[in-house]
Amino acid sequence: METEFRESRGKLLRHLQDLQSRYSQHCFGSKELVMRNRRKLEEIKNEIEQNAVFAERLEIGLERIKKTDLHRGLMIRRIMEMTSSIQKQDQEIRKVIHENLGVQRELKWLTQTLHRTFNIIEETLFKTVFT
Secondary structure, three states: HHHHHHHHHHHEEEEEHHHHHHHHHHHHHHHHHHHHHHHHHHHHHHHHHHHHHHHHHHHHHHHHHHHHHHHHHHHHHHHHHHHHHHHHHHHHHHHHHHHHHHHHHHHHHHHHHHHHHHHHHHHHHHHHHHH
């Protein structure tokens, strides 16, 4: 009986040791899994923080772009106003040049008429003086 007791006790102790080793392996595996998950969690937290900083930078850049777009729009509008003003001035200058050409033609015509009149007067004066 004692031998049976020792044998069954030995079997039970081996079984207990086997269960304890399985449990410790399971616990070690679980602890390792927990540690791995914690590392992943820390990595994800760091990545989230980096993305938040990056998002803030992008928002600041977007605000700058919006501000420059506003200035750009104002500048474009101002340039369009200037070009239309220049075109109007160019039209006015062309009108003045056209009017000047008309006045020059009229002046030339009048001077030619005046010269012809003077020529006729001179001819009649010379005729009367020499006759």
